[in-house]
Amino acid sequence: MTAKQKHKYAMVIDTRKCVGCGNCVVGCKMENRVPEGLHRDWVVEEVHGTYPNISVELRSERCNHCINPPCVYACPTGASHVKSGQNITLVDRDKCTGCKACIAACPYDVRFIMPEGYVGKCTFCDHRVEQGLDPACVSVCPTHCMHFGDLNNPLSKVSKLLASRKYKLLAPEAGTGPQLYFLL
Amino acid sequence: MSNFNRRDFIKISSAATVSASVGLNTLANSPTVAKIVGDLAEPGASSRTPTYCEICFWQCAGWVVKDKDGRPWKIVGNEEDQHSLGRMCTRGSGGLGAYLDPDRLKKPLIRSEERGKQVFREASWEEAFNYIAKKMEAIATQYGPDRVCLFSHGCGGPFFKTLINAYGSENVAAPSYAQCRGPRQEAFGLTFGADLGSPENTDIKNAKCLVLMGSHLGENLHNTQVQEFGQAIEAGCTIITVDPRFSVAAGKSKYWLPIKPSTDLALVLSWIHCLIEEEIYNKDYVKKYTIGFEKLKAEVASYTPEWAYSITSIKPEIIRQTAREMAQAAPAVIVHPSRHVAWYGDDTQRMRGIAILNALLGGWGHRGGFYQLQKAGVPECSAPLAKKAKNNWRGQLDGKYPLASMPPANFLCDKTVEGYYKGWFVYGTNLSQCLPEPQKTEEAISKLDLLVVIDTMPAEITGWADVVLPECTYLERFDELRDKPGRRRQIALRAPAFEPLYDSKPAWWIAKNLAITMGIGAAFPWANIEELLNDQLAKLGTSMEEMKKVGVKNLGEEGALCVEDGLELHFKTKSGKIELYSQTLEDLGFDPIPKYTAHETPPDGYYRLIYGRTPTHTFGRTINNPILNQVQAENDLWVHPTVAKRWNLQNGQYVKVKNQAGVASLPIRVRITERIRNDALYMAHGFGHTDKRLSRAHLKGANDTALIDKVKVDPIMGATGFRGTFVTFDEV
The missing domain is CATH 2.40.40.20 (Barwin-like endoglucanases)
Incomplete structure (x- = not known):
């Protein structure tokens, strides 16, 4: 994974605009027919401070499609893999044995076992990205707080946002190179 | 605000999966399903059908999309729609769940007795209609047709209004009035002579200052407004949120004013005081368009921020500072009228205070304030009233609630407890959960000769019904055209994406066929709703064929939205001006300018x-x-x-x-x-x-x-x- 990929896909999410409505969750659920009770994305709410000096951070979270993906390294069968030429991390259900090594390896707890026994997770809506569309969660967000694009393109909206705004990553210390950026 | 932490989600039964397959079986080869295959933006889709959402009253237009195998897949926003702006909200995105819910009402039900126990038995539509018609005739004969009421919420309501109007009753109530928006409707009507509309005419995306008081935008997912709220945040709009709770909106605000509950009017009056005292109100606007300023000035002289601090717990300097923020942004400032404002029994006066505050800032009619609503104007769907009701709800008020423009649902309930009203039709509203004091609602129901509930889902209210009529969901029916005033003259079509499941029927079909059974079928002068829609669409210069392709259509010939675009302001109040002082209220014995009244506060431990x-x-x-x-x-x-x-x-x-x-x-x-x-x-x-x-x-x-x-x-x-x-x- 050290060689530079053609595309470095990232999601840039503006926590200042996010209202935590959960449409990313429902939009994903419908788009990907995510089984009942399972979710590929979710919203985390973090409250800081004490009354009346409070702040709330809302984050729409999912797989970080890491540049250095421990889930892929942990997979004994090659089911967990990175799509050629990019950083989208996928699971080949036919090769997956449901051993859960990837679940243990992921610092973000984004993977789960599907009812059929293989591992499910966010695909960045690879099937939509192939068509030049945004992932479903991004495309339905009412506040337009979510952005998707290629960080290898300096002219992309995501590149420009990261150049102009402060942001944070989740657990950067894990060294996985996560590609969800949260604008502050 | 829920925490969508994945680990917290509740596991539920597999019932929905089962129901999905039920839904799928009935989808095959349905003849009336609109099928448009063409320039689909959705990869993997086979068809899309235009709809507007019924999951809430915002009625966002979108597309019901089926996958390549023809299975229900998702609902996405219509890019041309001025409500959804191309994006549904969380609830609208989950709209297929309404169709797939296995708990739906499936067959007409009639209350009957089996071995001394009351039960619902399934009935045919004909039997249910005959049952209702017989009871309705008995009520008309014994008491008069004006003793029947309709409680309604949702798109099918107007069909039942036509039905009971033709029967001889004008008692059409909606909990969205006296349990929700009513006070602001009357207050803004008294002040500006205009309705705010639904969606409201708030130009949030252009506002430089937005004051939320009783609105928790983002948690109330009023789609267009939430989208514009996002734009306002990005544009650096000064947001001031007044809420005893740190709402999501408070988290986006420059100022959060955690007000002591029940004291909002004190803050509003103090803001008005500050604007006048510091002479930072919009003087040109006030001079040109309002009456009663001097009386207002005298009335609010004592409402100092120091006075308000002792009541609201908001510090005087914060009250002054926020008043100045509003003045600085004027006229691009909105003190949001919010929606559910039925709080303390003096709500029309509180909303008058908010209307007056808006008037002093001059936002009404200006960019970034309140825009001029444009209405499409769809022709009427029903025949003119055959006979005017002899008595209506207004005659029963006995001097109460003189400015009620609709019957308060609670009032009809009270009169039912007294034994006056004998029959209720309840369409699309769970009265047991939306009227306060549900014990009273139950008491009223116990006095009824007939309770008919029409809905897609069972709920507490259906448990009390004599007859339950299962309506199909919005995804399985045509409805009237959406004709909501907005920035554009726009209509939207709802066409059925699926055949109705079970034995459910659309509201228009239920109302029309019940009317025929009751001998008043002439009230529905069309064979079916497609005939009505075809006629209306032709008059609007379009067609069903075009509407199925586009879903929403702009009708053109729009007027100016704001003064900056050339709008001339006119006010349909009695004086023709914005009424800071209301002679109408004075004449009725109410405060012509709102006065602060203290409300009870909780005792220790409460x-x-x-x-x-x-x-x-x-x-x-x-x-x-x-x-x-x-x-x-x-x-x-x-x-x-x-x-x-x-x-x-x-x-x-x-x-x-x-x-x-x-x-x-x-x-x-x-x-x-x-x-x-x-x-x-x-x-x-x-x-x-x-x-x-x-x-x-x-x-x-x-x-x-x-x-x-x-x-x-x-x-x-x-x-x-x-x-x-x-x-x-x-x-x-």
Whole structure:
């Protein structure tokens, strides 16, 4: 994974605009027919401070499609893999044995076992990205707080946002190179 | 605000999966399903059908998309729609759940007795219609047709209005009036001579200052406004949020004013005082368009920020500073009228205060304020009234609520308790969960000769019905064209994406065929709704064929939205001006300028019960939706840490709360949070269903409405105050 990929896909999410409505969750659920009770994305709410000096951070979270993906390294069968030429991390259900090594390896707890026994997770809506569309969660967000694009393109909206705004990553210390950026 | 932490989601049964296959079987080869295959933006889709959403009243237009195998897939926004702006909200995205819910009403039901026990038995439509017609005839003969009422919420309501109008009754109520928007409607009508509309005419995207008072935008997912709220945040709009709870919107605000509940009018009057005292109100606007300024100035002279501080707990310098922020942004400033404003029984006056504050800032008619609504103007769907009702609700008011423009639902309920009204039609509204004091609603129902409930889902109210008529969901029917005023003259089509499941029928079909059975079929002068729509669309210069392709259509010939675009301001008040001082109110014996009145505060150990919306659900109507229920299945009780300490509460434990009359809630999960004052408790509205037929929602969370007591009714227009309830902990 050290060689530079053609595309470095990232999601840039503006926590200042996010209202935590959960449409990313429902939009994903419908788009990907995510089984009942399972979710590929979710919203985390973090409250800081004490009354009346409070702040709330809302984050729409999912797989970080890491540049250095421990889930892929942990997979004994090659089911967990990175799509050629990019950083989208996928699971080949036919090769997956449901051993859960990837679940243990992921610092973000984004993977789960599907009812059929293989591992499910966010695909960045690879099937939509192939068509030049945004992932479903991004495309339905009412506040337009979510952005998707290629960080290898300096002219992309995501590149420009990261150049102009402060942001944070989740657990950067894990060294996985996560590609969800949260604008502050 | 729910926490969508994945680990917290509630696992539910596999019932929805089963129902999906039920749905699929009936989809094959349905002849009336609109099938448009063409320039689909969706990869993997086989067809899309235009609709506008019925999951809430915002009515966003979108597309029902089927996958390549023809299976129901998703609902996405229509890019041309001025409500959705191309994006549905959380609830609209989960709209397929309404169609797929296995708990839906499936067959007409008639209450009957078996072995001494009351049960519902399934009936044919014909039998149900005959039953209703016979009862209606008996009521008309014995008491007169004006003794029947309709309570309505939703798109099919107008068909039942036509039905009961033709029968001879004008008693058409909607809880969205006296339990929700009514006070602001009358207050803004009195002040500006205009309606705010629904969606409201707030130009949030261009506002430089937005004041939220009783609105928790983002948690109430009023789609267009939330989208514009996002734009306003990005553009650096100064947001001021007044809320005893640190709402999501408060988290986006420059100022959060955690006001002592029930004192909002004191703050509003003090803001008005500041604008006048510091001479920073919009002088040109006030001079040109308003009357009564000098009287207003005299009236508010004593409402200093120091006075307001002692009442509201908001510091004087913050009151002054926020008033200056508004003045600086004027006229691009909105003090949001919010929606559910039936709080304390003096709500028309509080909303008058907000209207007057807006008038002093000059936002009405200006960019970034309130724009001029444009209406498409779809031709009427029903025949003119065959006969004017001899008596209507207004005649029963006996001098009460003189400015009620609709019958307050609570008033019809009261008169039913007295034995006056004998028959109720309830369409699309769970009265048991939206009228305060549900015990009173039950008492009223016990006095009825006939209760007919028309809905897609069972709920508490259907349990009391004599006849239950199953309506199909919005995804299975045509409806009237959407004709909501907005920035554009725009119409939207709802076409059926699926054939109706079970034995459910569209509202128009139910109302028309019941009218035929009752011998008043002439009220519906069209064979079916497609005939009506074809006729209306032709008159509007379009066609069904075109509408199925585009879903929404702009009709053109729009006027200016604001003064900056050339709008000339006219006010349809009695004086032709914005009425800061209301002669109408004065003549009726009410305060012509609002005065602050103190409300009762909770005794020691009690907390004011406040409630609000969650972005995942529309009132109680969607809690059982198999998709939305996965995101939020129950509500939480927000408790300040000091209150939790006093009652020894732990985060996540279940407690009951009870009001001063001893009525206790269902168990509700405690959420200890700094985000609320220590004199109030908060829960999202709509949960705590007690009807077993709602298999997912049954006994999940607590129902705030069941606790509402000590209801004060607004003497001006009859709204019921929901915020006078104090609760304490029970069974900790």
